[in-house]
Amino acid sequence: MPEAPVPLIGVENLKMPEWAAVDETVAEAGMVKAIRALPSAIVIVLRLAWRTSPRLTLLAGVVHVLSGCVTAFGLLATANVFIALLESGPTPDRVLESLPALLIVVGTYALRALLDTAVAAVEGALRPRIVTSAGDEVTAAMVRVRLLAFEDADFRELARQGARYGVRSIEMSLRWLADLMSALISLLAALVAAGLLNPWLAPVLLLAALADGWAAAKVARLNYRHYLDTVGRNIRKGIVEEVTTWRTFALERHALTLQEPLLQEYRRITESLMHEEVRLAHRSNLVRLTGRAAAGVGTAIAYLVLGFLLYSGQMELALAGTAALAMRTASNSLSITMHAVNSLYEESFYIAFFHRLLVESAKRGPMEDGVAAPPDPAEIRLENVGFTYPGQEAPALREVSLTIRRGEVVALVGENGSGKTTLGKLLTGLYPPSEGKVYWDDVDLAGADHESVHANIAVIAQDPAEWPMTAEHNVTVGRLGREDPERAAWLDAITSSGADEVIESLPVKEKTVLSKKFNDGQDLSGGQWQRMGIARGIYRDAAVLVADEPTAALDAKAEARVFAGLRHASVSGAGRRTTILVTHRLANIRSADRILVLEKGRLIEQGTHAELIEEGGLYHELYEIQARAYRGE
Numbered sequence: 001m002p003e004a005p006v007p008l009i010g011v012e013n014l015k016m017p018e019w020a021a022v023d024e025t026v027a028e029a030g031m032v033k034a035i036r037a038l039p040s041a042i043v044i045v046l047r048l049a050w051r052t053s054p055r056l057t058l059l060a061g062v063v064h065v066l067s068g069c070v071t072a073f074g075l076l077a078t079a080n081v082f083i084a085l086l087e088s089g090p091t092p093d094r095v096l097e098s099l100p101a102l103l104i105v106v107g108t109y110a111l112r113a114l115l116d117t118a119v120a121a122v123e124g125a126l127r128p129r130i131v132t133s134a135g136d137e138v139t140a141a142m143v144r145v146r147l148l149a150f151e152d153a154d155f156r157e158l159a160r161q162g163a164r165y166g167v168r169s170i171e172m173s174l175r176w177l178a179d180l181m182s183a184l185i186s187l188l189a190a191l192v193a194a195g196l197l198n199p200w201l202a203p204v205l206l207l208a209a210l211a212d213g214w215a216a217a218k219v220a221r222l223n224y225r226h227y228l229d230t231v232g233r234n235i236r237k238g239i240v241e242e243v244t245t246w247r248t249f250a251l252e253r254h255a256l257t258l259q260e261p262l263l264q265e266y267r268r269i270t271e272s273l274m275h276e277e278v279r280l281a282h283r284s285n286l287v288r289l290t291g292r293a294a295a296g297v298g299t300a301i302a303y304l305v306l307g308f309l310l311y312s313g314q315m316e317l318a319l320a321g322t323a324a325l326a327m328r329t330a331s332n333s334l335s336i337t338m339h340a341v342n343s344l345y346e347e348s349f350y351i352a353f354f355h356r357l358l359v360e361s362a363k364r365g366p367m368e369d370g371v372a373a374p375p376d377p378a379e380i381r382l383e384n385v386g387f388t389y390p391g392q393e394a395p396a397l398r399e400v401s402l403t404i405r406r407g408e409v410v411a412l413v414g415e416n417g418s419g420k421t422t423l424g425k426l427l428t429g430l431y432p433p434s435e436g437k438v439y440w441d442d443v444d445l446a447g448a449d450h451e452s453v454h455a456n457i458a459v460i461a462q463d464p465a466e467w468p469m470t471a472e473h474n475v476t477v478g479r480l481g482r483e484d485p486e487r488a489a490w491l492d493a494i495t496s497s498g499a500d501e502v503i504e505s506l507p508v509k510e511k512t513v514l515s516k517k518f519n520d521g522q523d524l525s526g527g528q529w530q531r532m533g534i535a536r537g538i539y540r541d542a543a544v545l546v547a548d549e550p551t552a553a554l555d556a557k558a559e560a561r562v563f564a565g566l567r568h569a570s571v572s573g574a575g576r577r578t579t580i581l582v583t584h585r586l587a588n589i590r591s592a593d594r595i596l597v598l599e600k601g602r603l604i605e606q607g608t609h610a611e612l613i614e615e616g617g618l619y620h621e622l623y624e625i626q627a628r629a630y631r632g633e
């Protein structure tokens with residue numbers, strides 16, 4: 001019997017992102033309630049247009065209104081042509097008499113054509129500006145959010161959806177808004193014309209429109225409901241696509257023979273999405289058919305009313321032509337209006353993402369009016385600090401109190417998951433504590449301007465970023481404007497880190513682009529990237545340096561060289577640098593000024609190597625395990 005497929009990445013029990021759960025209520029809302037939500041989306045778009053260019057926005061409004069008015073005028077002028085033509089008397093005379101009215105009609109058509117061109121020109125200039133501006137607002141908001149925001153999966157997904165659908169929806173909404181304005185004005189003109197001819201004609205025309213409108217609104221809500229229902233599966237699909245096709249997973253994918261199971265998983269998700277898609281198409285079609293049938297009945301009633309009015313002599317035949325024209329125009333405009341309203345309604349959900357993304361980003365944005373942190377703090381002090389990652393229950397750090405003085409080399413030691421990396425992020429103000437305080441001298445980082453803190457830190461990450469730029473910029477990107485006429489800082493950074501050997505091996509040395517995305521680009525090995533990351537951290541020459549497992553991927557020779565380099569860097573340069581080292585290789589940190597030992601998020605021991613060995617606690621135990629392994633015991 002074939003084995004049942006094992007779902008690698010489950011799809012059934014996915015928790016809905018919080019923002020999508022909120023929208024559930026919108027998707028379930030009644031038609032009236034939903035239509036009431038429409039103006040807020042229009043306001044967002046109009047505000048954005050106004051912010052982008054008040055002049056062009058105003059101009060777009062004016063040309064639209066003018067163009068609609070000309071249509072209305074043309075329609076009423078047509079009535080005069082019919083009246084002149086259908087009067088009693090010889091045909092040539094009637095034709096001649098109708099000529100002035102006909103000329104007016106032709107004139108309105110010409111004017112309408114000119115105004116349409118003006119509308120297209122103004123919109124052509126305005127729309128790209130608004131779309132660029134919307135994209136810019138999202139990007140700027142995202143760039144400015146605090147680091148911790150990226151730990152929040154809901155926010156990350158909102159950012160993805162807001163950037164992807166929000167900006168596109170704004171562009172679409174602009175088109176619909178333009179259509180809506182022209183159609184509404186034409187509709188108004190046609191209804192007035194029809195109403196003037198006979199008051200009964202206007203309401204029956206509206207009847208047909210309502211049926212159309214109901215169907216379109218229902219389809220919009222079905223679409224949005226479908227979007228919400230499938231958002232979780234689409235997230236999963238993205239993840240599976242990533243692990244199935246990305247290079248990062250390629251090695252293990254093959255080595256673990258996961259290709260086929262992953263493909264199965266991918267198919268399982270896409271097939272379930274496809275079935276939903278087909279179901280949606282069927283349901284939408286049915287709704288549309290019902291709407292069209294009802295609208296057809298409405299139109300038939302309108303023509304019956306017209307026929308009755310003619311039959312009963314309540315309307316002259318001369319006016320019936322204009323009435324029919326007005327009905328036709330009204331019905332066209334109504335269908336455009338309804339389509340535009342419903343498309344706007346549909347887009348309004350996604351515009352809400354855009355808006356929510358801006359609001360959520362602002363909440364997570366930089367501190368306004370924060371005080372400047374000292375550029376070279378004499379001490380960093382933690383008072384009863386606790387930290388819990390967003391969405392987690394258990395704290396990663398608890399009740400940590402400590403002081404680190406300028407120039408100290410402090411090593412953080414502890415088992416996996418004990419909180420070393422997290423502590424490094426709190427000391428450098430990258431994450432705010434959930435409890436307690438972090439001070440740089442007497443400045444509480446909770447009230448400090450983030451940039452002033454981050455400008456004075458350098459972080460050598462365990463998995464350094466592989467910047468797709470030249471090797472030179474990979475080292476200098478942290479302080480591009482640094483004055484280095486003799487290249488002493490550059491040489492110091494690359495020799496202390498061992499990056500000099502990497503650069504030497506590159507085809508065009510430091511000018512080599514380190515990315516396979518470029519034709520002549522080059523990739524590096526894990527250890528080589530790590531050396532570039534260390535060089536970058538040293539070159540930044542910041543007052544506080546955190547090196548998180550900087551040598552995990554380095555060979556023994558390179559590792560010894562890096563630690564010597566880091567010790568040298570901590571006493572050289574502009575001032576004495578505060579260095580915080582996270583490492584599991586305890587032999588490297590024997591000479592650290594102080595060793596802090598963490599266990600399950602608590603600081604349980606601190607002191608020099610000798611003191612901690614003497615104490616005989618966890619550090620002693622960990623050190624002995626490693627030492628025994630080297631002694632071959």
Ligand SMILES: Nc1ncnc2c1ncn2[C@@H]1O[C@H](COP(=O)(O)OP(=O)(O)OP(=O)(O)O)[C@@H](O)[C@H]1O
Binds near residue numbers: 151395
């Ligand atoms: N991004 C995150 N989201 C949620 N929890 C996290 C995150 N990063 C770390 N944690 C949790 O916080 C705790 C501390 O993690 P941290 O990375 O600080 O440990 P560490 O001592 O540096 O571990 P290692 O030696 O493995 O690098 C762990 O329980 C970990 O599971």
